[in-house]
Amino acid sequence: xxxxxxxxxxxRVALHLFLATGALLMALPFIWMVLSSFKDxxxxxxxxxxxxxxxxxxxxxxNAWNALxxxxxxxxxxxxxxxxxxxxLLTCAMAAYAFARIRFPFRGGLFVLFLATLMVPSQLxxxxxxxxxxxxxxxxxxxxxxxxxxxxxxxxxFMLRQFIKGIxxxxxxxxxxxxxxxxxxxxxxxxxxxxAPLAALGIFxxxxxxxxxxxxxxxxxxxxxxxxxxxxxxxxxxxxxxxxLMMAAASIAVVPVLVVFVLGQRYIVEGIAxxxxxx
Amino acid sequence: MRVKTPWxxxxxRASTVAPPTASPERAAEGGxxxxxxxxxxxRRLGEAAWGFxxxGPQLVGLVVFVLGPLVFAIALSLMTxxxxxxxxxxxxxxxxxxxxxxxFWVSLRNTAYFTALLLxxxxxxxxxxxxxxxxxxxxxxxxxxxxxxxxxxxxxVSVVWLxxxxxxxxxxxxxxxxxxxxxxxxxxxxxxxxxxxxxxVSLWRGIGFTMVIFLAGLQGIPxxxxxxxxxxxxxxxxxxxxxxxxxxxxxxLFLTITSMxxxxxxFDLAYVMTNGGPGDASRTLVFHIYDLAFVDFEFGASAxxxxxxxxxxxxxxxxxxxxxxxxxxxxx
Numbered sequence: 234x235x236x237x238x239x240x241x242x243x244x245r246v247a248l249h250l251f252l253a254t255g256a257l258l259m260a261l262p263f264i265w266m267v268l269s270s271f272k273d274x275x276x277x278x279x280x281x282x283x284x285x286x287x288x289x290x291x292x293x294x295x296n297a298w299n300a301l302x303x304x305x306x307x308x309x310x311x312x313x314x315x316x317x318x319x320x321x322l323l324t325c326a327m328a329a330y331a332f333a334r335i336r337f338p339f340r341g342g343l344f345v346l347f348l349a350t351l352m353v354p355s356q357l358x359x360x361x362x363x364x365x366x367x368x369x370x371x372x373x374x375x376x377x378x379x380x381x382x383x384x385x386x387x388x389x390x391f392m393l394r395q396f397i398k399g400i401x402x403x404x405x406x407x408x409x410x411x412x413x414x415x416x417x418x419x420x421x422x423x424x425x426x427x428x429a430p431l432a433a434l435g436i437f438x439x440x441x442x443x444x445x446x447x448x449x450x451x452x453x454x455x456x457x458x459x460x461x462x463x464x465x466x467x468x469x470x471x472x473x474x475x476x477x478l479m480m481a482a483a484s485i486a487v488v489p490v491l492v493v494f495v496l497g498q499r500y501i502v503e504g505i506a507x508x509x510x511x512x
Numbered sequence: 513m514r515v516k517t518p519w520x521x522x523x524x525r526a527s528t529v530a531p532p533t534a535s536p537e538r539a540a541e542g543g544x545x546x547x548x549x550x551x552x553x554x555r556r557l558g559e560a561a562w563g564f565x566x567x568g569p570q571l572v573g574l575v576v577f578v579l580g581p582l583v584f585a586i587a588l589s590l591m592t593x594x595x596x597x598x599x600x601x602x603x604x605x606x607x608x609x610x611x612x613x614x615x616f617w618v619s620l621r622n623t624a625y626f627t628a629l630l631l632x633x634x635x636x637x638x639x640x641x642x643x644x645x646x647x648x649x650x651x652x653x654x655x656x657x658x659x660x661x662x663x664x665x666x667x668x669v670s671v672v673w674l675x676x677x678x679x680x681x682x683x684x685x686x687x688x689x690x691x692x693x694x695x696x697x698x699x700x701x702x703x704x705x706x707x708x709x710x711x712x713v714s715l716w717r718g719i720g721f722t723m724v725i726f727l728a729g730l731q732g733i734p735x736x737x738x739x740x741x742x743x744x745x746x747x748x749x750x751x752x753x754x755x756x757x758x759x760x761x762x763x764x765l766f767l768t769i770t771s772m773x774x775x776x777x778x779f780d781l782a783y784v785m786t787n788g789g790p791g792d793a794s795r796t797l798v799f800h801i802y803d804l805a806f807v808d809f810e811f812g813a814s815a816x817x818x819x820x821x822x823x824x825x826x827x828x829x830x831x832x833x834x835x836x837x838x839x840x841x842x843x844x
Contacts, residue, residue: 248644255641256657259720263660265683266672277675281686328570336556337563343571350578354777354825356798357818360805361581361588364595384573415562444665446780447798451806462667466784469671476675483668494663498656 267488270294270481277476290477297468297481305457306464307489313375313460314442318435320383325434326427329393330419334405344394347387355447363451377452378460382442389434396430397423432500443490461486588815595809606816616817618792619800622707626796627775629711630718634771635764637715638722643752645723646730655727659720666717666780673713674700674785700786703793710781710794718774722767729763730756758841765840769832773825797821 264284270293271286298304331337332344362381363372371377404426405418413421424431449463456467468482564571589606593599610616645654661669676684679698688696699709733756741751757764779798782788788795788803795803801821805814 245648248648252644252654256654259657259661262672262676278681280681281690282681282683324569327566331563331566335559335563335566337560352826353582354821356801357585357822358578358581360811360814361584381577384569385577390570440663446667462665465667465671469784479671483671486668487664490663491660
């Protein structure tokens, strides 16, 4: 790097200023959210608004937690999301392997069909899906949310297929010559090589499923079964004017996710970029 | 070719299983019939079986949870049904009825307005941020901050911004009044400003995602091109316009298409923040679809609106893909 000329230095300071302002704008609502969850209602209407709660009311958090079944909601969100992600990774990898490596009739047309569904907005299929779930009896159960997502992810299939195509065929052929079945080749050779895209897809999928609101909104009606986003919406509906309490609920919903994000952010952000740029 | 693998038996038995799939087909292409032909057919059958076995789960998902419902949705759009009573085939009446329905057009207009506000601002702001991040140290830290809103639940975001954007005591308006001396709009309550408000929140929420994709695109531009431009005496602006932007155009196309599709499907914010209000001012197309189905129980009309959404998205995407020849540069 050449020694920084004064103009370049000014430029760099300006960039940092620009980015720091942006970063602050991104973070401020969260700071407001956490600080305000300690306020009481009287502090809401203060003009100009204060940032720091005085006096602080930490019991807001406990009240919010207990007002609605948050523990349950976290449990629901967690096991639903993990189940979906694990199943998705497995079924997508299997399908991707078939599309990339196995010759079977209609393979080409089927793959195009998969891609075509990427065009179909979920809102078009959700109403019939609701009626189907009603008919099966899965309304207000978690099955209605888990099964469709676990068994279908066209984007995942597409992305993994591209990656598998990049793996040298020789590796698999060697194993096939040795008498390995397709499944063994898939499980022991191909899958370990897919670690990076699988991680990216898994993270992407985890985020999407955890924050999914429309699906649970449509299929679930008992609060004990709600996922975290749905419960927060319920909170908003019940305590519409109790802003500090709502901030507490939002904090409960958001802060753990943020902590996980900060800890794993490198993988998450790189994963998103990975999924977005594989053409 | 003998490879030591976990499943090879230790005695090294002779392989009785088919060699790689290439050879039986080559034998068949050679046009020589014989004992190989039937075993080749059996192998192909075995392959096909494996193929369908692997694709199976996703195939089931595709048919049962996407194709089936899709066909069902199109059929539904041609019927009236409330989910309980009788179904009645009414042809295109649902579409005609929606065309006559003022709230349908309001929903469509609101959604288009929302997209028109969000799409350019998102692309431009994210590109600016990505360019800045790409040229400074501390990329990881900045990326983290900008991406935080992306990982947050839209519902929690809505709840927080409801307070932030409150007309009387919300901090946004307070600061606008104190620092700029203007009388800011009553964001959520004023019908003229509610869509811009939701667009603002969506922008805040989405910049990080778009920025990260742009960053990846920027980092894919070969340094040699940029350096060549510098050597030729091009300033920063010219380099941007003639090198960076063209090389970035596939990414821009990808983001334009995906962001447009996403914007047209806006629902969470409109539902949680304002419930389509005030009145119908923030009623979006997906909100309309939801409302018709789960509030009015008019599944036929709802499906018809959803079909319209689908067609709009299809047309917009195809238009983009057709237009790409004009402005997208692909390196050969």
